[in-house]
Amino acid sequence: MKLSVKSGLLLLVLALLTSTYALSVDDPQYVVDNSEFGETNPNVIHPGDDVNIWIKIVNDNYDKQLKDIKVEISPHYPFEIKQVNPETGLAEISHLNEGESDTAYFKIHVSENAPSDEYRIDVTVTATEYDSDGDANEKQRSLTKIYYVPIYGIAKFEINLEDNNPINPSESEELEIYIKNQGTGTAKYLTLNLVGTSDLNIVGPTTFYLESLSPQTQKLITVDAYAIPTTEDGIYSINANIEWVGEDGAEYTSSIPINLKVKSIIFDNQPFLYLDGVQSISGGQEVTIALANRGTSKLKHCVLEVDGAVELNDNYIRYIGDLEEDDSDSGIYELEIFGDSKTNITATLTYFNEYHEEFTITQEFELDPANSQVNQDGTNYSFIGIIIVLAVVAYILYRRWKKRKDSEEE
Known part of the structure; x- marks a missing residue:
């Protein structure tokens, strides 16, 4: 009695194993669309990417065949299915012999606004199982698997000024610079370097280590910008060179010009x-x-x-x-x-x-x-007469002095 019970349980387990292994789905293989040849991480997915997905379907049963196999993919946010099959999101495989496999192909698009995370994709496979000896006893098989695909957000930066007051030549202006991460990924080991020109440059430190910056957060940097005296009125740029490491481990760089106006100011006492x-x-x-x-x-x-x-x-x-x-x-x-x-x-x-x-x-x-100095128009005859009189008097006095001196010498 005990032996028959054990035999029955063993047959039940074998039956379950047989039905389980009749149909299997391998983990999806994916590559970013338009990835360059030799790229080190073609399977690193970022927001905005189109992704090619291959799903391998295997008939693990060695005495059953599969036909009318349908592979359906049901992605959740932030994925969107692109049509590469006659019916969007559905691929068909006509037949699989014992131990045979085939691949279903799909393409999905990742939303540009997706933050870094792992996102769910459901894969459902249905097939008709039948005996290879022509037995008309057919069975419907169905299998659903859930996968999580990692998405690595990308940091994107925006530079803003608290006040964009014009800078007067030969003077410096304090700049309050806000660097904001408008992207979907965290920037790690973030460094900012400000580079000016010969006409307009930064006074003081120009390199700032900002550690990390999460999406939709910002940091403030205060610097002094100086325009040399010969700088003419116009728009001049200070370049903000940014370096960071993304969540995918890759190194990134970006350069953003900060446009400043140089405007000569006429002061009240000028x-x-x-x-x-x-x-x-x-x-x-x-x-x-x-x-x-x-x-x-x-x-x-x-x-x-x-x-x-x-x-x-x-x-x-x-x-x-x-x-x-x-x-x-x-x-x-x-x-x-x-x-x-x-x-x-x-x-x-x-x-x-x-x-x-x-x-x-x-x-x-x-x-x-x-x-004030007074000058009259025309010839000033009174002034000329006075000069003549003074000259005559001086001459008479000189003659008298000369005559007296000559008499004394005799």
Whole structure:
């Protein structure tokens, strides 16, 4: 009785083993589409890749045959099936003899936004099993396997500035640089190196070790950028060279230009107005007001206007034009004012910068002809007469001194 029970159990186990090994599925083999010949890791999958998948189906039963074999792949996120078979996601194998195998081919696409992880793929195989001796007793076999395929995200960097204020030549500007990982993988052993030019460069350290940076996180770096005095207005780049190791163990590099604007600034005390002279003329007073450029930026389209004296002639506006660094020019104005009385006038300067932005400054002056150099128009006969009289007196005194000296010697 015990022997018959043991025999029955043994037959049941053999039957289960026979049915189990009648159909088997090997682990999928996959290669990234368009991988280059000789690539060291063609089976390392990144977001955005197209992946070729081969699934080997084996008839492990040595006394049964399989027909009408259907292999169905059911990927989950982030995979998307691409059509390479008549029916998307389904491959068919017509027949497998005892111990024979064949391969089903599929292609999937990985979402560009997939973070690093292992993602599930279901493979279901169905087949009709029958005896090789022509026995009409057919059985349906089905097998489902679950696989997890590793995806290695890639770090992608973005550089942002907290403030993008223009830099004035001969001055430095503090830059708050944010480096952000906009990719799907963690960057390890992250190093940032900033490289400037002969016109615009970094003052202080230029290489920064940032350790690691996870996706959607950022780090702040503060540096000083300096533009040399001869730098002309324009856009200049500082290159951010980035090196890191990806989650797949590969080394990566990236270079991102940081564009900075160099803009000459006209400071409030750069244009200098001053009273250059007051002279008496036949029509009144001639006033000279001068303008000097005491900075490195050009003063463009300068116009000088004088106001405040009711006796001012109609020619109260002078166009000065452009003034370069350390350049100066002046405007001459005639006032119908006679005598030595003091008069207040207002000078207004209007000018533009390189970007056609208009500026205005105002300066008041007090005219005091009594304490200024006075030159009258025409010949000054009184002055000439005084000189002649002084010369005659000097000559007479000299003759008397000479005569007295000669008498003493005799």
